[in-house]
Structure formats: structure tokens, C-alpha cells
Amino acid sequence: MNVDLVVVGSGIVGLGHALEAASRGLTVAVVEREDRPLGASVRNFGHGCVTAQGDLAYPHALTSRERWLRLAREAGFWAGDTGTVVVARHDDELDVLESLAAERAGEGVSLLTASETDFRAGTAGARGGAFLAQDIRVDPRAAVPAIARRLAEQPGVTFRWSTTVLGVDTGGVRTSRGDIEAAQVVVCVGHDVDHLFPDLAAASGVRRCSLHMLRVAAPGTRLPEASSAPAVLTGLSMLRYPALARQPATARIRQRLTETRPELLELGMNLMFTRHPGGDLLIGDTHAYGPSVDPFAAEPVDQLILDETAQLLGVAALRVRERWRGVYASAPGDFLVSQPAPGTTVVSVTAGIGMTTGLGLAAHVIDDLLAGRPPTP
Ligand SMILES: Cc1cc2nc3c(=O)[nH]c(=O)nc-3n(C[C@H](O)[C@H](O)[C@H](O)COP(=O)(O)OP(=O)(O)OC[C@H]3O[C@@H](n4cnc5c(N)ncnc54)[C@H](O)[C@@H]3O)c2cc1C
Missing domain, CATH: 3.50.50.60 (FAD/NAD(P)-binding domain)
Structure with missing residues (x-):
């Protein structure tokens, strides 16, 4: 050939x-x-x-955004122009979002009140948030x-x-x-x-980064419609994504977590979720780096993701439908x-x-x- x-x-x-x-x-x-x-x-x-x-x-x-939306039409799969809600639950997180909004005001970043954030994200207990209009979702x-x-x-x-x-x-x-x-x-x-x-x-x-992921049933609380639900990021996400991580107040988030929740930093947790078109939530994740992937998935790691997500959603517990590990290249x-x-x-x-x-x-x-x-x- x-x-x-x-x-x-x-x-x-x-x-x-x-x-x-x-x-x-x-x-x-x-x-x-x-x-x-x-x-x-x-x-x-x-x-x-x-x-x-x-x-x-x-x-x-x-x-990529433009390609995804076009491909979805041509190849017949769902792509949602849903945006992302970043949920802030602490003052330092609000400060990060305010400086991001000032920096990227012309690029679809807008600040949300506490009630707007919880309403759009389906969360409970937000102090405020930001909506990132350029973000999209696919299954x-x-x-x-x-x-x-x-x-x-x-x-x-x-x-x-x-x-x-x-x-x-x-x-x-x-x-x-x-x-x-x-x-x-x-x-x-x-x-x-x-x-x-x-x-x-x-x-x-180049190393391997392995991540714990779970799919859980949607809890009985009010959630946005699956097809229009935004992706949801949290304060932990602010430490990972460059445009958020470079805001000065992230140093205070890291300091607070080092003092109060070091286990979240040790696991490299990026607490976030997206809604599957069928209604379930994809939740995660954690990050472990090395030349090879450890095959033994520790249950306490999954339990921590479940507990943190349940707290974010304001529910007592979540029902797991699937668990898996993902691996990506890191350098x-x-x-x-x-x-x-x-x-x-x-x-x-x-x-x-x-x-x-x-x-x-x-x-x-x-x-x-x-x-x-x-x-x-
Ligand atoms: C749990 C998890 C969550 C993530 N969430 C997001 C997200 O929400 N948004 C985002 O932007 N990114 C996310 N990422 C990252 C994103 O998924 C990856 O960056 C991306 O999928 C990498 O695509 P790829 O084609 O390089 O790799 P892969 O999808 O891994 O594809 C590589 C392919 O190469 C094949 N292959 C390997 N060696 C050979 C060989 N010798 N011969 C033939 N075939 C071979 C493999 O079988 C595989 O199919 C996430 C990653 C993980 C693991």
C-alpha cells in the first residue's frame, strides 16, 4: 500500500x-x-x-472549537456550545475569577453572583463564579x-x-x-x-499521567438540562489551567489548601464535572505521574472524588455507574x-x-x- x-x-x-x-x-x-x-x-x-x-x-x-462544532454537524454527533461555569467557594477563588474577568473581558468571561452560579452549575454553596462562554462540550x-x-x-x-x-x-x-x-x-x-x-x-x-474517573447517576437535585449544561470547574481547577493559574490570588488558594487539605494537592485533584447527554455526571479527577502506570487503583482516591463532588452538589452521596482510569502524555x-x-x-x-x-x-x-x-x- x-x-x-x-x-x-x-x-x-x-x-x-x-x-x-x-x-x-x-x-x-x-x-x-x-x-x-x-x-x-x-x-x-x-x-x-x-x-x-x-x-x-x-x-x-x-x-479546535470551530472544527468541533462543524464536525458535529457533518458527522452527526452532539457538541454543546455550553460554556463553563467556574465555581468559587472561597474569597481567594473569587479574587482569581475577578482578575481573569478583567484580563479576558473581551473573550466571553463574565462574573456570576452566588445564586447565578449555583443555578447554572447545579451546585450548592457557591460564593460566586464565572461563566466562560467560549468553552464547549462533546460526549x-x-x-x-x-x-x-x-x-x-x-x-x-x-x-x-x-x-x-x-x-x-x-x-x-x-x-x-x-x-x-x-x-x-x-x-x-x-x-x-x-x-x-x-x-x-x-x-x-514525556511521562504518563494517570487519572481516576467516575460516571455517577445524576442526583435528585435540580441540574441544568443535559444538552445545555455547562462544564463545571472549581477552585482546584484554578491551580491547573494556565489562564487561571497565572492570576496572583492562586498563590493564596495553594497556601490555604496546603494548610487545610494537603491530600487534595498530593493527589493532584482537579475537582470538576461534565454532564453526559444521557443525564449522568462524569466526575474526577486526580493526577499521578511516572514512566509507567500503577495498575492498582486505590479505593480511597475514588471515595475522595465522590465525597468532594457530593459536597459540591450539596447531596449526601452519589451512586457510581462506572469507574475507569485514563492516561495521557505529560511533559x-x-x-x-x-x-x-x-x-x-x-x-x-x-x-x-x-x-x-x-x-x-x-x-x-x-x-x-x-x-x-x-x-x-
Ligand atoms: C481522564 C482524562 C480526562 C481528560 N479530560 C480532558 C478534557 O476534558 N478536555 C481536554 O481537552 N482534554 C482532556 N484530556 C486529555 C485528552 O483526552 C488527551 O490529551 C487526548 O485525548 C490525547 O489524544 P491522542 O490522540 O494524542 O491520544 P489517544 O487518544 O490516547 O490516542 C493514541 C492512539 O494511538 C494508538 N497507538 C499507540 N501506539 C500505537 C502503535 N504502535 N500502533 C498503532 N496504534 C498505536 C493507541 O491505541 C491510541 O488509540 C483528558 C485525559 C484523560 C485521560
Whole structure:
């Protein structure tokens, strides 16, 4: 088989590259070791967290937002232009939101009163909040396979499922089902960069970040309609997302948590939830970093997520429907884009924001490749 471009990996980053290449008339083969997308791209909140991104990621997030909304129409999956509500429950959190609103007033950030926050988020006990209008939501388990199906219908696009790429050479890939020749190969294997390019992964500091996630039944309290419910972030999220984390008052949040709730910081908890289109809530998450993923999921970690979410919602307990672990690539920067050999490009989103930025990053990388420029993030 001979194509213009081989894409390794059928997560959102790989599919993004395949979409961009196909839309420019290139022939494309997507090679995926599983029989369907099963990686980080289907295990996440489906949160297009546009507004809270830092300077490099923000333009990719804006492009991705436009791509997601268009793809949803074309490929027939749900994408909600729902925005995000960031819930503040302490004075230091209110201060962060006020300075964010001042900084990004022209970009759809507006402050909410306490009652507006609880009403829009479905929470209890907010002191105030902010609405981030540019943020979107998808149901990752439906959206990502729908994009793959849509792509497979395009002329010149081939999927090789259940096929592992064993090695990448200039001029193509070696797979568990034979060789594929290609002028360009883009490797989008998420956190598994080290399997194919161990030296690049080591030099770039790529590690695995594993996260606890749960799906719980909606509690009996009033919640916004599932299809229009915003994503909900909290004070813990303010420590993670660059546009929030760079506000001066986050130092006070960290200090308060260090003194009162160190276990939340030790687990890297980002207390947040999104509403599944069926009505359930996706809740999480925690962050554990290392070269490999510890397979033993400690129950107290899940219990802490459940307790914190129940308190946020003002309910006594939550009923768990599913639990899972997700893994994503983590490194010092938001993105790894590198050409280890002529015709071979490795692309990985290394900050847990691939649903937010992956489609925009892919458009940028394909632009570079077609223009004959060394690709950049
Ligand atoms: C729990 C969790 C919650 C998250 N929440 C959000 C969120 O709400 N918003 C957001 O923006 N981001 C979120 N993220 C991050 C986001 O999900 C990832 O950044 C993004 O999905 C990465 O996409 P990817 O295509 O690079 O990786 P993946 O989706 O992991 O895809 C990589 C693919 O490559 C395949 N592959 C690997 N090696 C080979 C090989 N040798 N041959 C063939 N195939 C191979 C794998 O099987 C896999 O299908 C979250 C991540 C997790 C884990």
C-alpha cells in the first residue's frame, strides 16, 4: 500500500491530522493497534476548555472549537456550545475569577453572583463564579468514533484497525500486518511516544499521567438540562489551567489548601464535572505521574472524588455507574511536535488538553508540512 500520509493512532490528535490531510486532497492511512479508539480520547470529560488555556494553546483551542462544532454537524454527533461555569467557594477563588474577568473581558468571561452560579452549575454553596462562554462540550465516547466513521467514508482514506506500528522509517511504517509506504508519517500515539521513539520521549521529558474517573447517576437535585449544561470547574481547577493559574490570588488558594487539605494537592485533584447527554455526571479527577502506570487503583482516591463532588452538589452521596482510569502524555510544555527523521513527525499533546486543542494543533502541523516548513506547535 502506498499513500501520501500515514497517521499512527486514531485518537483525536491522529484523527485531526487525517481530517486535515484528507480535506486538502491527500491520500491517508490511519493505523490503530486497537479495533476502535480506546485511548485518552474516549476516556475524558469531553470538555473543550478553551478560555483557560495559555498563550500557545489558546489559538489551537479556538481553531479546535470551530472544527468541533462543524464536525458535529457533518458527522452527526452532539457538541454543546455550553460554556463553563467556574465555581468559587472561597474569597481567594473569587479574587482569581475577578482578575481573569478583567484580563479576558473581551473573550466571553463574565462574573456570576452566588445564586447565578449555583443555578447554572447545579451546585450548592457557591460564593460566586464565572461563566466562560467560549468553552464547549462533546460526549467523547460518541464523538471520536463518529469522526473516524466520517473519515472512513472520505475518498482516499483507509483505516487499518487492530494493526500495530512496529517501526517508522523514512518512506513509511512497518506494521504487524505488513508495510505501508508513505511520503510523510505523523505519529500520534499519545503517551506511548517512548514505545517508538524512546530517545525523543526521554529528551522531551514525556511521562504518563494517570487519572481516576467516575460516571455517577445524576442526583435528585435540580441540574441544568443535559444538552445545555455547562462544564463545571472549581477552585482546584484554578491551580491547573494556565489562564487561571497565572492570576496572583492562586498563590493564596495553594497556601490555604496546603494548610487545610494537603491530600487534595498530593493527589493532584482537579475537582470538576461534565454532564453526559444521557443525564449522568462524569466526575474526577486526580493526577499521578511516572514512566509507567500503577495498575492498582486505590479505593480511597475514588471515595475522595465522590465525597468532594457530593459536597459540591450539596447531596449526601452519589451512586457510581462506572469507574475507569485514563492516561495521557505529560511533559514540561503543552505540546511535543518533533521531526526525528525526514518525513517523520511526532505529535503529542503533553498537558491533558488534547480534546481542547488537538484539532487546531493538527491543522497547524499539516499547514507546516504542506508548506515544506519544519512543523512547530
Ligand atoms: C481522564 C482524562 C480526562 C481528560 N479530560 C480532558 C478534557 O476534558 N478536555 C481536554 O481537552 N482534554 C482532556 N484530556 C486529555 C485528552 O483526552 C488527551 O490529551 C487526548 O485525548 C490525547 O489524544 P491522542 O490522540 O494524542 O491520544 P489517544 O487518544 O490516547 O490516542 C493514541 C492512539 O494511538 C494508538 N497507538 C499507540 N501506539 C500505537 C502503535 N504502535 N500502533 C498503532 N496504534 C498505536 C493507541 O491505541 C491510541 O488509540 C483528558 C485525559 C484523560 C485521560
